Amino acid sequence: MRRRRRATSAGLAVTAAALVVGGTEARAARSAPPPEVKPPQAVVRMVSAPVRIADAATVGLLRPGDRVDVVAAEGSGPPRVVAAGARVTEVPRAERDVGDGGALVVLSVPRDTARALVGAGTVAKLAVTLC
Secondary structure, eight states: OHHHHHHHHHHHHHHHHHHHHHHHHHHHHHHSOOOOOOOOOOOOOEEEEEEEESOHHHHTTOOTTOEEEEEEEOSSSOOEEEEEEEEEEEOOOOOTTOTTSOEEEEEEEEHHHHHHHHHHHHHSEEEEEEO
16 A cells, blocks of 8 residues: 555656646747747839940840849949849840940849949940859
């Protein structure tokens, strides 16, 4: 009889300990802060930017849907990337009698990048690299 009491007491002690540990974990899970909800990313408005690329033959390689980096090569400094990963939306037919004037390509870029492209196109020759 004495052994049964000890066995029952030991069993109850183990059960109580398990409940305490399990209860602590459950309370910890309940008291944990909720997951952080991130605000939705701002919508970036894309615009169409016609860009004159210095090398007309390079533009001939482009197709709508291609991704390009636009690089401005100024005479005084190193080349710089003006637009990275811009999507080509249109490649207009080459104009006749343009001579060494390059070729036009229409890119889909954020509005700020379009401004940078226009500014760079007035002071530097623009080139593209396929991404």
